[in-house]
Amino acid sequence: MFQILKRLKAREYCLLVLITGLITLLVWLELEIPSYIEKLTPLIEAKAPSSEIWKIGGKMLLCAFGVLVSSIAMNFCSAKMAAGFSQRLRKDIFYTVEGFSLEQIQKFSTASLITRSTNDVTQIQGFLSMGIHVLIRSPITAIWALCKISSAAWQSSVATAGAVVVLVVTIIIAVSLALPRFKKMQTLTDNINRVTRENLEGVRVVRAYNAEDYEGKKFEKANDALTKNSTFAGRVMSIMNPVMSFINTSLTIVIYWIGSVLISRSPALASQNIIFGQTMAFSSMAMQVVTSFMLLTMVFVMLPRASVSAKRINEILTTPSTIVGGEFNGETEEKGTVEFKNVNFCYPDAEENVLENITFSVKRGQSVAFIGSTGSGKSTLINLIPRFYDISAGQILVDGVDIKDYQLSALRNKIGYISQRAVMFSGSVKDNLIFGDNGKPEPDDDKLDNVLDVACADFVSKMEGQKDAYIAQGGTNVSGGQKQRLSIARGLARDPEILIFDDTFSALDYKTDKKLRSNLKKAYPNTTKLIVAQRIGTIKDCDQIVVLDNGRMVGIGKHKALLKNCDIYREIALSQLSKEEL
């Protein structure tokens, strides 16, 4: 929590000082009010003229108005501070995450990063706007009020203290009983969600296996656990309200009781009058004390939740990006070449290398394919080029320069990367095509039509609004194959030196696959193409084919040569095509 609060800036500190000042003013005015009550009582008792009552009442109203104004001002400051701070916090988190490498994102998991950037910040915001205000106000009120009433009967003070103790103890017991349940609640809700999600996702399987009852039982179990847990927590917490209102109401009675005993012991009318007035004032003052302790305890109940959030946010903010760019601005004589020199790659904490001793080089305009069975490391290999991961040993050169020397943006400007899973962002088709920045002017409409054409994305012309058609979040309103073609068009729109296709073609049917490849060849003869593929048909005509097995290169060359001298390649080929077809 404190580490997060260290991020408060001068502006927020100023606001905090202002808030403290305003609260002090507010508390002072608020505690003045009962002393007017003290004065009003004997006046009414003495049947004083109403102008006299108005005079004191008017002063009291003035105080009340002062309280109103200063509360609003204070509220303004605290709203500004809490909202401003959480705005910056969210921004810091988002910017930090944007700097993360893929590996770091996977380590945190996307879902967790999302909750940290939103829910956790909301927690902190809630704490700042509510908690800080109470943290400042309650002690000031409590101490001030205690000072004021300490001049009155000590017996009443004892009664008030007793009430506070009972209250605080009740809250602490109830919360410490309920809190573990509240913590568990999230997991149990997640459980319900998971079971339901599984049922929804596998609804065809569930029905095909006639497993409706089986799923029902699974849900029942999760549902029971959640209900039990929340019923218990709810039952414990519902003790709070009755206890609080009991303490509030009975404290008044007790104070009057004490007051009347004291009055009966006092001999003179004058002093009796004073004690009577004091008693009435005390009862309202005591309420202030009790309320402020109650709020204070509540804040300490909120604190653990907020600090868990703070800790999770801090974990992000203190994680430095593992992938840092170099200085080189990317202007090279050489264009479109890629070279791997004895590259090894291994995930941190893993024992074995995913890729070992990879060496090959690609000239401008060449197309190179990577093939191998699942888990052979072919995808990992090409993800090393845009520095999504950093290699463990060896060197990768793009245009003759080590990729670690490039500024990250300069390196990525040279590359058009098309991922395995087509990613679409909400916005128009056009927004998706011109996504990002490659250091060149934005492509015009003709250019966009051209890339859509090359990518066989003619379906766009049939969409409502064509290039302005709306793509929903996650691209749920277009099919998988359509998404894939759009993502290819997006890659082409950058006019990159090097195109990387990470298993992009497998989602396309053979005919589209074929047409797209021939389009590419015609329209982009000078662009280097690196292709990860599963189908032999897709890559047969590549200039080079790199065959991977368990992270090692077991063959490199053209289709015909590999068929002759690479066992693994021949096995893959034979599994797809018959001897005659090859």
Add this chain to the structure above:
Amino acid sequence: MPRPPQINSKPQNFKKSLKRTFSYTRRFYGPLIIAIFLAVITTVITLISPNFVSRITDLISTNLGGTIPLNKIIKTCVIALILYAVSAVLNYIVGFIMVTITNVVSKNLRKDISRKINVLPLSFLDSTTHGEVLSRITNDVDTVSSSLNNSLLSLVTSLLMIVGSLVAMFIKNYILALCAIATSLIGLLFVGLVMKFSQKHFIAQQRALGQLNGHIEEIYAGHNIVKAYNAEDEVKTKFDKINNSLYTSAWKSQFISGMMMPIMNFIGNLSFVIVCVVGGVLFAKGIIPSFGTIAAFIIYTRLFSQPLNQLAQVATQLQSALAASERVFEVLDQEELPAEHATKQITDCKGNVEFSHVRFGYNPDRVIIKDFSAKIKSGQKVAIVGPTGAGKTTLVNLLMRFYEVDSGKICIDGIDTRDLTRENVHDLFSMVLQDTWIYEGSIKDNVIYSKEGVTSQDVVAACKTVGLHHFIKTLPNGYDTILDENTSISAGQKQLLTIARAMLQNSPMLILDEATSSVDTRLELLIQKAMDALTENRTSFIIAHRLSTIKNADLILVMRDGDVVEKGTHAELLSQNGFYAELYNSQFEE
């Protein structure tokens, strides 16, 4: 440009939803009545409590200067304390009952939604996002239950409190009562204004938060694309824009709603002074018998204005609760799968399947399958091929009766599948789908799934057949390894698990819908062998992308635009040199 739909936060039909939500408490009418009865008692205690204070004050003030009747005062105090204690206990019992009822109600709501999922037609589920159903089962049910818990009783007690305090005030003195009511109403007016203003900003805040969530979600999920396309600045700019509007609406809503309490306090003080002044005048004139009346009135004004504010809050809470309950009932009201009147049953299936003139579309104006007819003999291995969108998976949906044919019929062993129960149809098939479906649980559980009477040996045998046994043995807990997000198991291995599951099922017929598409071709060859063993003597339907997998099929149905355009064996079709040949050769040609 079509926009995503807005979520409605207002109930469409207030009365109906309220009624239905209450119908869920039917089982608890008894406890509910007890709770309301007890709540009434505690409200009455709260209402008479000012009398104690006023009596004590009177006892003191009228006897000032003389002897204070201590005994009487103490007696009053003791009675008051006992009553307060009773009221606290009763209050707790009420709370206890309500917590229990609301929890059971929300449990039943959740259960009903979950049950509903499995009886809804797939056409509904396929057109609704999972997130939407999930949010109804958690968020909406939570909203309903928490507001039920809070608002149900406050509604009763608040109304009672308002009426009670009004009566009490008018009995004591009508002039003071009118003063108190006037100031309280002014206060209420202000509070209403504040709520109205802040509501706007709260909605804006909610919307900005939603936008921010959406943006963050897609950017984090598409991290590598953002990086590869140097779009960091672009997404940051968009983020900042949303974040700024969130900031504005956040501080405004907080600021405006934060004015409520100070305003209420001020009004409280105002009414106090007015009661004092007016009361003082009346007391001086002797209209009011005692000073205690004034003291009691001060408390009554509070008892009157508090529930008024509470009612205003309950109203908004109830509104969102009913909106949520409508969303819940929307799911619960969806038309279920039609009831079955099966006239026949297949127990000993031979595996003759016939499609005759099947016509089907997911919606009436787009026909997917136009006129599909095919006769499959027992034990045949049938492959269905064709370009994307040709209707291959739709055929499976119809065969399994996930969807019903529009016209024509599908017969198994000469019996129309509509004369069978769905359960019976499902029993006839083992099915492996393209989307591997694994749930959180042990490997063993995943393989056995809902099948009963399966031994560990059966599981091991099935896994051995698909070539998973060795891999499973290398896992720390073997067959008991729990499969969850943290277990690294490849897509291909998941696929193999689902195949093993289908093997255990041991149904007379088999459907493989792109079952091997996420397995690489070498592995596929291995599975193919296992499959061949499995498909032997069983009618099997294989849908495949890779034409290599289906070359040895007995019958290949080539689909295009919802119709079978060619059928025959691989060799026959190639020699026809038609659409199939074109599809097939596109793998090799340049």
